[in-house]
Each structure stands twice: as structure tokens, then as C-alpha cells.
Amino acid sequence: MTPQDEITLDRREAVARILEDRGDALLITGLGSTTWDAAAVGDYPRNFYLWGAMGGAALLGLGVALAQPHRRVLVITGDGEMLMGLGGLATIAVQRPGNLSVVVIDNESYGETGMQKTHTHHGVDLAGLAAAAGFPTSRTIYSRGELEETVSLLYEACGPVFAVVKVEATVAPTVLPPRDGPYLRDRFRGAVLGDGASE
């Protein structure tokens, strides 16, 4: 269990800090709070939000990263969403995409369903699992200083990069981005592929 007094980061501030440096990186967010976090920073065509498909965010990111090897692909998801797709850490590590970074915003809770504790609250170490799977860079961030040191790795280190950001288990206001699947799909493809999006 993480001592709660060690956790001082606010999820909205942490996600805003990470995305401040995104440049032209492509962003995939997982079902729930991390989608609201990204939308609070701003809704852009290079964002693709999962409004379902729980457990699929990191693997969807892998598919994008393999298809677009010259662009940085950032996945931001929650601890509950990542826990549902743990096997995917092994799949990603084996593929070793140099351009993929996966960030878990870890409040140790299922934020959309009543703040029930997840396994990370009881000691499951997601960064340790990613490192054991073979991610060359994997770390857990507790402080603003550690976050500052890690942001550049998310965009520049040879991936796959994995980072768990421990955040306070507070409920931030829900900020809803667009949710219609075909709209999000066409918008993202247009941003990535330009005129080739209709192929």
C-alpha cells in the first residue's frame, strides 16, 4: 500500500503538465477519468478517447505506434483500466515500439463507480510489472519534481516507456469531450493521415 501522505499530486495538474509538452504527439486515453483529464486540457483532433473498450487503451496505442513509427504515441489511462489489460504489457514489451509511452494516472481507485479500491492500493506495482515484462524505462512518480524529470522521457526516450503517476484520490469535475465513435475516428485519421484518411 502506498502511504497516502506520500501522494500529493493532483491528477488534473499532472495530466496538464504532461500534455503541455506534447507537441505533435498522438494521444490515446482510457475509459473514464483520464479521458476527462485530457478533455480538461483541451479537445484536439490528435486525441482519441476510449469511451468503452476497457483494458484496450495501451494495445490501441501499440497499433497506432506500429502504424506511425515516426510519430510519438502517448497513452494516458487509469490504474483500473490498465489492470484489466496487464497481459498487454507483455505484448508491448515484446514488440518494443520505440515511439510508444504509456502513462497510468493511478489514484488506486475505480473513480467512475464509487471510488472502490483497485489492486494498486493493495500493493500491486504496475511499474514493476512493466519493467519485469521488458519495458526499458519504467518508473513510479510521487512528486512534482519526479514528474518534471519524467516528462521529457515520455516524448524523447526510446520506448516503450511506462510511467505510473500516483495522484490523490479526489474526484475532479467531469469534462466531457465528443463521444460519437465515427466522429472521433474520422477526426483522428484526418489529423494523422491528411488526404489519405479516406483510403
Add this chain to the structure above:
Amino acid sequence: MPSLMNKESGWSDEVFSVLQNMGIRQVAYVPDAGHARIIELCQSDSHMRAVSLTTEEEGVALLAGAWLGGERGVLLMQSSGVGNCINMLAMIQECRIPFLTLIAMRGEWGEFNPWQVPMGQATGGLLRDMGVIVYRPDTTEQLMGAVNAAAQLAFAANRAVAVLISQQIIGFKNWQK
């Protein structure tokens, strides 16, 4: 190589050439003995990326990402893996993302393992319930046309399409190996 009775696997090379011609780049798979030859061919093709999965639903998410990034893919799995994919297929249906899967059937024609039967019998119905169009060729001759048509429907008409490859085509697993 897994041992399969009664059948030669020349169809695998023909199916692979269809995948090549359709511009498939990402080949996600949880292996089945019936797909062994196709997986080998994909692994040795420099234009394809073979991605081994821990569970089939990873492949659904992976291929959604592939297409969002501009590449076509295919998911190779056994019928028992279809059950693992159900919730992830909701994304394919809602976003109307092109999706092609070639499913090696178990639990039907001459099955030896009774534990394979429930999922094998339910495979087509479950896929249809999730909005996947199902082709079910009965012969090797029909298989090539089905794979070609399925790929066209998937990538030209933005649909989810599954080709169920019968044990009549694959052959029985040899339990006396």
C-alpha cells in the same frame, strides 16, 4: 509443427497471398494449429508485422489502433478466442472500424475435446450479435473467395467481417501424435 490429420495445408499459402494483396501490415494472433503455416508466412514477410498476443481481445484493440494510424491488419485466432473479444468488439461496431478476422474452428466437425464444443458452437452467433458479418466457407475452394470478399467488405465498406475456417478444411487434430 502441430499434427493435423486428413488435410494438406496448401490453402494457407493461398490465404496468405490474399492478405498480401490486400495490403495487410499488422497480423495479430493467438496461435491455432490450423493457422500455423499462415503465421510462419506472415512472420517471414518484411512488409508484415506479426504480433503475438496474450489474449485475443488485445488484437481487437491493436487492429483498431492500426487502422486509426493508417494500416490494415488481420486477427488470427481460434474459435475459443472469440469469447475473449466480445466487449472489445463494441468499439469496432460503435466506431465502424474495418476489422478482419480469420477464425480456425474448433468444437464442431469431428471434435475430440468436449471442452471446445460450447464456444465452437456459439462462435458464429456471438459474432453476429456483436455486429460482425460472418462468412463460413465449407470447402477449400470456397475459402479463398470468402477471404477475398471479407477483406473487401472490411476495408472498402468499413465493416467487421469474420471468416470461420471449418475443421472440414483444417482437418482434425491428431491426438495419437
